[in-house]
Amino acid sequence: MHSAPSRPQHCSRWWLRAVSLATVMLLAACGFTMRxxxxxxxxxxxxxxxxxxxxxxxxxxxxxxxxxxxxxxxxxxxxxxxxxxxxxxxxxxxxxxxxxxxxxxxxxxxxxxxxxxxxxxxxxxxxxxxxxxxxxxxxxxxxxxxxxxxxxxxxxxxxxxxxxxxxxxxxxxxxxxxxxxxxGDINPDNPVYDPNFAPSNERPETWQTPGSPGTGNW
Structure with a gap:
């Protein structure tokens, strides 16, 4: 028959949870961004x-x-x-x-x-x-x-x-x-691009091993 956890162990676990929760709340209040x-x-x-x-x-x-x-x-x-x-x-x-x-x-x-x-x-x-x-x-x-x-x-x-x-x-x-x-602090040496530019190869060719059809796509 298993004995119930001792009161000190129970209190220790409760204390650790409380400290962890308080730490998370403090970081959030300080504007901390989670990874x-x-x-x-x-x-x-x-x-x-x-x-x-x-x-x-x-x-x-x-x-x-x-x-x-x-x-x-x-x-x-x-x-x-x-x-x-x-x-x-x-x-x-x-x-x-x-x-x-x-x-x-x-x-x-x-x-x-x-x-x-x-x-x-x-x-x-x-x-x-x-x-x-x-x-x-x-x-x-x-x-x-x-x-x-x-x-x-x-x-x-x-x-x-x-x-x-x-x-x-x-x-x-x-x-x-x-x-x-x-x-408006623009470096005059930087190129200016066309916002509507579209590449000619949006989908790369599916490479094939010799004698086999390509499968899948990007």
Whole structure:
């Protein structure tokens, strides 16, 4: 038969809960922002990445989670700031061959270039390129399985890009540059972009291993 917890143990646990609750309330009163919520400095944002792709959906989801007070709008003219997709490419490179000249390993890559501008085209973040690479063993005897593995790796690489993109968008320099643009303190050497710019390759080509159809999309 188990004995009931002693009164000192019960009181200790109650005291720890009370202290934890008081700490959280104190931090909230001081304006402390919990990790994972890093507000953007603008109230409205247009995301120029197709929302009918997994990557575009993940970027929007991450922005909403990090900056819930920033409204994502449907057109550039509604936005205080615009996230433009400049280029979006996948690469596939043979890394090693076996004695028969068959590929033993591929290197997969994603190269993503973006810019962040105001609704007047002033650069907050000029063209910035993020890239990620993964190596994958390959066996041409199991092409379909390797194609599926390749798509899984690309999805994992996209998740890494979303995290890195969000860190860039929420960096202190973005707050500083946006505030300067709002004040009219514009560096004359900075380019001015077209707020309605749209890239020619919004969806990167789905790379295929030899003899296999592409599957999945960004």
């Amino acid at each position: 994972g919520v890093t507000p953007l400095p603008f109230e409205t944002l247009y995301v120029g990445i197709p929302d009918n792709t997994r990557f575009g959906a993940d970027v929007r989801r991450a922005i909403r989670a990090s900056s819930p007070d920033t409204k994502l709008v449907g057109t550039p003219k509604e936005a205080a700031a615009i996230l433009q997709l400049v280029a979006n490419d996948r690469s596939l490179r043979e890394v090693s061959l076996n004695a028969q000249g068959r590929v033993e390993e591929y290197e997969l890559g994603i190269i993503f270039t973006f810019r962040l501008i105001t609704n007047k085209g002033i650069a907050i973040l000029p063209d910035t390129t993020l890239s990620v690479y993964r190596e994958m063993p390959y066996d041409d005897q199991v092409v379909q399985a390797k194609q599926a593995q390749m798509e899984t790796l690309y999805e994992s690489m996209q998740e890494s890009l979303v995290s890195r993109l969000l860190r860039r968008l929420t960096a202190p320099e973005v707050h500083t540059a946006y505030a300067a643009a709002q004040r």
